[in-house]
Every structure is written in C-alpha cells, then in structure tokens.
Amino acid sequence: MEHYFAMGGYADFIWPAYAIVAIVMIGLVVFTRIDLVRQRALLDALEGSLANKDGSRKRAPARPSGSELQPSEREQ
Amino acid sequence: MSDLTLTQRFHAFANPARFMALSHRLVWPLGLITAALIGSGLYFALLDSPVDYQQGETVRIMYVHVPSAWLGLMGYMVMAGASLVALVFRHPLADVCAKSAAPIGAAFCFLALVTGSLWGRPMWGTWWVWDARLTSMLILLFLYLGYIALWATIEEPVRAARAAAVLALVGSINVPIVHYSVVWWNTLHQPASVFRVGGPEVAGSMLLPLALMALGFTFFFATLLIVRMRAEVLRRRVRALRLAGMEA
Amino acid sequence: MRAFTSLIRRDVALAVHVGGGGGMAVFFFLVTVSLLPLGIGPNLNLLGQIAPGLLWVALLLSSLLTLDRLFQADFEDGTLDALSMGSLPLELTVSAKIIAHWLTTGLPLVIAAPFLGLLLNLDGSQFLDLVGAMLVGTPALSLMGAIGAALTVSVRRGGLLASLLVMPFYIPVLIFGVAASGGAMAMPGAAHQALLLLGAVTLVSLVIGPLASAAALRAHLRT
Numbered sequence: 001m002e003h004y005f006a007m008g009g010y011a012d013f014i015w016p017a018y019a020i021v022a023i024v025m026i027g028l029v030v031f032t033r034i035d036l037v038r039q040r041a042l043l044d045a046l047e048g049s050l051a052n053k054d055g056s057r058k059r060a061p062a063r064p065s066g067s068e069l070q071p072s073e074r075e076q
Numbered sequence: 077m078s079d080l081t082l083t084q085r086f087h088a089f090a091n092p093a094r095f096m097a098l099s100h101r102l103v104w105p106l107g108l109i110t111a112a113l114i115g116s117g118l119y120f121a122l123l124d125s126p127v128d129y130q131q132g133e134t135v136r137i138m139y140v141h142v143p144s145a146w147l148g149l150m151g152y153m154v155m156a157g158a159s160l161v162a163l164v165f166r167h168p169l170a171d172v173c174a175k176s177a178a179p180i181g182a183a184f185c186f187l188a189l190v191t192g193s194l195w196g197r198p199m200w201g202t203w204w205v206w207d208a209r210l211t212s213m214l215i216l217l218f219l220y221l222g223y224i225a226l227w228a229t230i231e232e233p234v235r236a237a238r239a240a241a242v243l244a245l246v247g248s249i250n251v252p253i254v255h256y257s258v259v260w261w262n263t264l265h266q267p268a269s270v271f272r273v274g275g276p277e278v279a280g281s282m283l284l285p286l287a288l289m290a291l292g293f294t295f296f297f298a299t300l301l302i303v304r305m306r307a308e309v310l311r312r313r314v315r316a317l318r319l320a321g322m323e324a
Numbered sequence: 325m326r327a328f329t330s331l332i333r334r335d336v337a338l339a340v341h342v343g344g345g346g347g348m349a350v351f352f353f354l355v356t357v358s359l360l361p362l363g364i365g366p367n368l369n370l371l372g373q374i375a376p377g378l379l380w381v382a383l384l385l386s387s388l389l390t391l392d393r394l395f396q397a398d399f400e401d402g403t404l405d406a407l408s409m410g411s412l413p414l415e416l417t418v419s420a421k422i423i424a425h426w427l428t429t430g431l432p433l434v435i436a437a438p439f440l441g442l443l444l445n446l447d448g449s450q451f452l453d454l455v456g457a458m459l460v461g462t463p464a465l466s467l468m469g470a471i472g473a474a475l476t477v478s479v480r481r482g483g484l485l486a487s488l489l490v491m492p493f494y495i496p497v498l499i500f501g502v503a504a505s506g507g508a509m510a511m512p513g514a515a516h517q518a519l520l521l522l523g524a525v526t527l528v529s530l531v532i533g534p535l536a537s538a539a540a541l542r543a544h545l546r547t
Contacts, residue, residue, distance in 0.1 A: 010132060010133045010134045010198055013134060013137065013194045013195070013197060013198050014133060014134060014136055014137055014194075016194060017137045017140060017141070017190070017191045017194040017195070018122075018137075018140060020187065020190055020191070021140045021144065021187055021191065024183050024186070024187055025183075025296065028179070028180060028183055028300060029300065032300055032303050032304050032307065033303070035304075035307045035311075036303060036306060036307040036310070039307050039310035039311045039314060040310055042310075042314045043310050043313055043314050043317070046314060046317045046318065046321070047317065163539070215492050215495060218488075218491065218492045219492050221488075222485075222488050222489040222492070225485055225488065225489075226475060226476070226485065226489065229476070229479050229482065229485055230476075230478065230479060235478070235543055235544055238539075238540075238542075238543030239475045239540055239543045239544070242471075242475065242536055242539045242540045242543065243471075243475055243489060243540075245536070246471055246493070246532060246536045247492070249532060250492065250493050250496075253496050253525065253528065254492060254493070254495050254496055256496075257495060257496035257499045257500060257521070257525075258495070258499070260499065260500075260521070261499045261503075264503060264514055
C-alpha cells in the first residue's frame with residue numbers, strides 16, 4: 001500500500017496535482033450551489049409566495065421576448 | 077412542439093421561465109453521468125493503467141492535465157460562441173451562457189497550468205518552462221480574467237453583456253494569432269527544443285482513462301454551466317424586482 | 325471625407341493643446357527605460373543584447389497609459405453621442421480618432437526610441453530595423469488599444485482595466501516587433517519574416533480595431 005502511495009518516488013507531484021484538481025472542482029460546485037441558494041432565497045423574500053421550487057412561476061409563463069428581465073415591468 | 081420550425085423552437089427557449097423548467101430536469105441526470113464518468117476515470121487513471129516507459133508514474137498527471145487543458149480551451153469556445161449568438165441573434169439567454177461559462181473555463185485553464193507545472197518539474201527539472209503550449213495557456217487565462225473583470229466592472233447588465241460579448245469575440249479572433257506568434261517565438265529561441273507535453277503517442281491502454289476523464293470533465297462543465305445559468309437568471313430577476321420596488 | 329480629416333485635425337489639436345498625451349507618454353518611456361538598467365545592472369554588454377526587448381516592452385507600457393484619452397473625454401461631455409449620430413459612420417469616427425492617437429502618441433514614441441536605445445547600448449546596426457519595426461507595429465497598438473478604451477469608456481478610472489484587456493492582444497506585436505528589430509537569436513532571416521508577420525498583424529488590427537471599438541462604443545452609448 002505504501003509502495004503504491006509512493007508512486008515510484010513521484011508522490012510529491014502526483015498527489016498534489018490530483019488534490020488541487022479535486023479542490024478546485026469541488027470548490028466550483030460549492031460556490032455555485034451557495035450562489036444559487038442565495039439567489040433563490042432573495043427571490044423568495046422579494047416575491048413572497050409567487051415562486052415555485054424550480055424557479056418558474058405558478059402563473060402562465062411570460063411572453064417569449066424575455067420581458068421578465070425588463071425592470072420596467074412588474075409581476076403582479 | 078414538433079410542428080414548430082427550428083427557429084421557432086430556438087426562440088421558444090429564449091423564454092427564461094421555460095429554460096428554468098427544462099434545466100431543472102436536466103441537472104441531476106447530468107450530474108450523475110458526470111460522477112459516473114469521473115469515478116470510473118479515476119479508477120482507471122490511478123489504479124488500473126500502465127506506467128509510462130519514459131515518464132514512470134508521473135504520466136498519471138496527464139489524466140487530469142490534458143482534460144483540464146481541453147476544457148480550458150472548450151470553455152472559451154462556448155463563451156465565444158454564446159457571445160456571437162448574443163450579438164448577432166440577440167438571444168436573451170446567450171449572454172447568460174457566456175457569463176456563466178467563463179469562471180468554469182478559467183478554473184480549468186488554471187488547473188491545466190498548475191498540473192502542467194507539477195508534471196513538468198520531475199520531467200524538465202523546473203516548475204515553469206516558457207514552451208509554446210504553457211505560454212499560450214497562460215495568455216488564455218489572462219483573456220478569461222479580463223472577460224470576468226469586465227463583467228464585474230460594468231454595473232448595468234445590458235451594457236455589460238454587450239461589451240463582454242464584443243471582448244469575447246475579439247479575443248477569439250486573436251487566440252489563433254497569439255498562439256501562432258507564441259509558437260513562432262518559441263521555435264525562434266529554442267531551435268532544438270524537443271519539449272513535448274504528453275509525449276508523441278498515447279498508448280492504447282492509456283486512452284481509456286484519458287477518454288473517461290475528458291468526457292467526465294465535459295459533463296461536469298455542462299452540468300455546472302446549467303446551474304450557474306439558473307443562478308444568473310434568478311439574480312437578474314432579483315435585480316429587476318429590486319429596481320421595480322425602488323421605482324414604486 | 326472632409327468630416328473625416330477635420331475630425332483627425334480636431335483630435336490632434338486637442339491632444340497637442342490640452343496636452344499630457346504624447347509628451348507624457350514619451351516621458352514615461354524615458355523613465356521606464358532608465359529604470360531598467362537600475363534594476364538589471366549597468367553591464368553594457370548585457371543591456372545591448374536585450375535592448376530591443378526592453379525597448380519594446382517599455383513602448384507597450386507607455387502606449388497603454390494613453391488609452392483612456394481616446395474616448396472618455398468625448399463620451400463624458402456628450403460629443404461622442406453627437407458624433408455617433410452624425411454623418412460619419414461610427415467606425416470611421418473611431419478610425420479618425422485612432423489615427424489622431426497614433427500621430428500624437430505612437431509616432432512620438434517611435435521617434436524617441438532610437439535615442440533611448442543609446443541609453444541601453446543598442447547595437448548600431450539595429451537602429452534602422454528598430455524604427456522600421458516600430459513604425460509598422462505602433463499603429464496596431466493604437467488600433468487594438470482603442471478596443472480596450474472603448475470597452476471601458478463608461479467606467480470611472482477604467483484605464484487599468486483597459487490595459488489588462490488589451491495586453492494579450494499586444495503580445496503578437498511584441499513578439500514580432502522585437503524579432504524584426506534584430507532581437508532574434510537563432511534563425512537567420514527571422515527578422516525579415518518577423519517584419520512581414522508584424523505587418524500582417526497590423527493589417528488585421530486595421531479591420532478588427534475600428535469594428536470592435538465601434539461595437540463596444542455602441543454598447544455604452546445606447547444603454
């Protein structure tokens with residue numbers, strides 16, 4: 001087992017390489033998840049009960065012009 | 077939906093609400109595929125693949141270095157492609173896609189550099205070598221960081237989206253030019269250079285873990301991209317509601 | 325055509341009379357080149373060998389400094405808005421401003437370069453190559469630099485960001501420029517090839533620069 005971990009003497013390079021890849025990729029997932037949860041919480045706070053869990057609305061979807069992103073229109 | 081033309085379907089997904097509904101169903105399946113691919117890839121990479129004749133065990137770094145480099149490059153192509161769609165076709169979600177792809181691509185670019193450095197140290201004896209590929213990858217990281225910085229600096233989202241799209245497109249035109257100049261520069265100063273990252277051939281038994289890891293990273297990118305896009309759509313709704321609330 | 329040339333003349337006059345542009349860039353060029361031996365050591369042989377590279381890097385940095393003068397003043401007082409609605413297409417307006425920028429910053433830097441080469445013990449045979457390469461390369465610096473300036477025009481103190489955005493695009497100019505100045509090490513005939521490649525880069529930036537800058541300006545003007 002120790003022979004395996006020693007990786008023919010290159011352990012100092014191989015394991016840190018895999019470790020940093022794991023750290024960065026997991027870090028990306030964690031930060032993205034935190035961001036998503038925070039935005040959803042903010043949205044829920046602002047909208048009250050109008051939002052579904054998957055982010056869509058209980059009402060019929062808006063026109064396909066993406067007008068939901070216009071600040072001038074307010075969802076009732 | 078089958079009676080709609082392709083263009084009509086394309087524009088149907090411009091509706092953020094529909095995107096949110098569809099993407100919600102995609103995330104977990106994609107995530108599971110990602111885990112399966114990376115899991116099996118790691119098994120083969122670390123436990124069940126041969127040792128290289130010349131490089132010994134360090135060849136195992138290739139299984140994370142090469143996919144990272146590919147994803148770093150692919151991320152920029154997604155960013156540039158989405159930016160083109162945003163500018164030319166004015167698809168409302170295209171700039172969301174570009175903005176969301178950038179940090180993931182930049183992270184893989186960074187990983188390619190770090191793992192490349194860790195691979196290079198036992199191979200070439202130094203932590204860094206100004207060879208064409210590493211130098212080009214470093215410049216690509218600068219392009220990513222500049223793009224992310226531009227989004228972060230311009231406050232108004234529509235303006236930021238358009239400016240960032242222009243930057244991404246100019247960058248993508250320049251990437252081949254910059255890469256060629258770096259290759260030219262490299263051969264100029266090291267005419268006898270035989271530094272080859274990854275070696276000239278990859279043995280067949282090494283292809284399986286490499287392919288699994290590359291596919292796994294790709295699915296990771298796709299999954300994370302969709303989740304980031306969802307977060308960005310929500311972020312814009314929050315901003316819209318806040319602005320509307322201030323006007324009321 | 326008349327509008328084009330009068331815009332060039334107006335921008336040149338502004339740069340000369342309001343001041344600060346070309347003169348300060350040359351001053352920065354001088355100071356940077358003077359700093360280099362202080363950092364590297366006064367070994368004239370060494371300096372002479374790396375002089376083309378040092379001069380080109382200092383040239384790039386000096387050029388980056390002047391970028392926010394391109395559009396920001398006109399953007400803030402509404403002139404750019406008026407120009408964009410005028411008779412000239414925005415791409416030509418931008419081109420006129422870039423030409424004026426090169427005349428008032430790029431050209432003075434190129435003229436200063438050989439004198440600064442003396443400070444770095446630049447080899448006598450390389451002076452002509454250096455000036456020639458810089459004449460071909462500095463327009464590319466103005467053209468690509470304009471893109472960075474346009475992208476950040478509405479950002480307060482966006483000069484640093486503009487420089488960071490533009491630097492990767494300066495790299496081919498740097499690589500081919502240094503080689504064309506006789507800074508090549510290994511290959512014979514590399515200098516000639518490099519000059520041609522530098523010319524190609526400048527020609528490409530002649531197309532991309534005004535197009536992308538206009539597009540970036542429109543993003544800021546219309547929203």
